[in-house]
Amino acid sequence: MADIVIEVKNLAFGYRVGGFCLSVRALRIGPGEKMAVTGPSGSGKTTLLNLLAGIFVPSAGQIRVLDIEVSSLSAEDRQDFRALRMGLVFQEFELLEYLDVLDNVLLPCRVSPALHFHGEVRARAAELLHDIGLGDKLHRYPGSLSQGERQRVAVCRALVTKPAIIFGDEPTGNLDSSNRDHVMEILFRYSADTKAPLIVVTHDKELIGRFDRAVDVRELAA
Numbered sequence: 001m002a003d004i005v006i007e008v009k010n011l012a013f014g015y016r017v018g019g020f021c022l023s024v025r026a027l028r029i030g031p032g033e034k035m036a037v038t039g040p041s042g043s044g045k046t047t048l049l050n051l052l053a054g055i056f057v058p059s060a061g062q063i064r065v066l067d068i069e070v071s072s073l074s075a076e077d078r079q080d081f082r083a084l085r086m087g088l089v090f091q092e093f094e095l096l097e098y099l100d101v102l103d104n105v106l107l108p109c110r111v112s113p114a115l116h117f118h119g120e121v122r123a124r125a126a127e128l129l130h131d132i133g134l135g136d137k138l139h140r141y142p143g144s145l146s147q148g149e150r151q152r153v154a155v156c157r158a159l160v161t162k163p164a165i166i167f168g169d170e171p172t173g174n175l176d177s178s179n180r181d182h183v184m185e186i187l188f189r190y191s192a193d194t195k196a197p198l199i200v201v202t203h204d205k206e207l208i209g210r211f212d213r214a215v216d217v218r219e220l221a222a
Helices: 045-052 075-085 101-111 119-131 147-159 177-194
Strands: 006-014 021-029 034-038 060-065 086-089 165-169 198-201 213-216
Touching: 006 045, 021 045, 034 045, 045 060, 045 165, 045 198, 075 086, 086 147, 101 119, 101 147, 119 147, 147 165, 147 177, 165 177, 177 198
Parallel strands: 034 198, 034 213, 086 165, 165 198
Antiparallel strands: 006 021, 006 060
16 A cells, blocks of 8 residues: 555545535545646535545545545544644635734644644744745735735645645635746645645646646546
C-alpha cells in the first residue's frame, strides 16, 4: 500500500435533506499526484473533498488515508488526524476577522492540541506570506484585504503545518490570472517537493490541463 495515499471503496453518502447522494465505487490517489475534481455545480465535488478529509462520514464504504481508515475514527481523532496530516483551502476562506494575517495563518497550530507551536512555525508562516506576495500585510486584518488576498492567506494557512496531503476547494477562484498562476506554482512545487497529493476542485479549464489527471465526480460511481 506504500504507493497509495488515499483509497476509497464502495463509498456512499447522502444528505438528510434534499435527497442528494454521492457514490464512489473506487478511487486511488498516489504520492505527489495532482488531481483536479470536476463536474457541474451540485454534483458533489465539495462533498467528496469533505469525505476524504474526514469532515463528513460516509453512510457506507471505506476511506483509507495514509493507511488509516479515517471513516472509522471518532470525530476527535479525525480532527487531530486532519490537523496533523492535511492542509485545506476552503471555498469561504474561514479567516477570523479579529486575528491579523500572520495569526490567521498560524491558527491551526494554536487551536489544535495535536500540533505544537514554536518559533520555526512562526518563521515559516512569515516566509509563506512573503512568497505569496503578502509580506507587507502580515499585521493587517482580513477586513482590509481584497477577496484575492484573503484567498492567498488561506493557502498559506493550509501549508504552514507541512501537510502530507493538500485539499483545495476552488483555491484560485477569487484570483486574477497572474495571482492564480503564482498560487498554483506554490501548490504544485510543494506537492512535487514533498510528494504530498494535491486534490483540487476547480471549474477553471485553463488550470485543469496542469494536473496529472482530472476526475469528473459523476463518473466515480461507474
